[in-house]
């Protein structure tokens with residue numbers, strides 16, 4: 054069952070909900086039933102739910118995937134101590150890095166009985182500095198900026214219909230501000246955002262196809 058569906062089902066019942074997700078949900082990594090024996094309620098309690106069983110959540114670091122573009126490794130780490138349940142975190146590393154040995158973590162810092170992993174900044178800089186990723190980022194920012202401009206333009210257009218013809222800039226601005234969060238604008242905002250998401254998805258597909266072709270060549 055979808056998590057969202059589960060939540061809406063659980064919160065609309067007449068009984069106050071105890072925060073437990075329904076039995077039978079499985080670990081997204083190994084497929085084992087969560088809290089199967091009833092001895093690990095945290096696996097199914099919404100406040101501590103990570104979609105993983107204890108073993109998978111705490112498994113030592115491993116390479117999740119390697120980018121075809123330049124061999125960047127995404128390394129998955131267990132949540133840092135103390136042992137309250139949290140999501141695993143990924144760090145980026147290159148196999149030839151002498152700082153992190155390709156594991157994406159430059160050091161483990163211990164502090165107040167807990168620790169955290171510090172990302173290797175050399176690998177991060179290398180990853181985000183790759184010209185293909187820089188271009189990609191710029192294109193996505195352009196798309197986002199354009200969508201924002203469409204939204205702002207729409208708000209301004211509607212604001213002007215509510216004001217006299219020769220309204221002052223200040224009045225337009227004030228009307229626009231009251232419109233941004235107006236419930237009647239929600240559908241328009243959603244529509245523009247959905248359009249942006251579709252365009253962004255298409256862009257990602259085109260970029261991935263171009264990348265796959267370049268790697269195969």
Ligand SMILES: [Zn+2]
Nearest residue numbers: 080083106109
């Ligand atoms: Zn598991």
Ligand SMILES: [Zn+2]
Nearest residue numbers: 150153173176
């Ligand atoms: Zn590194």
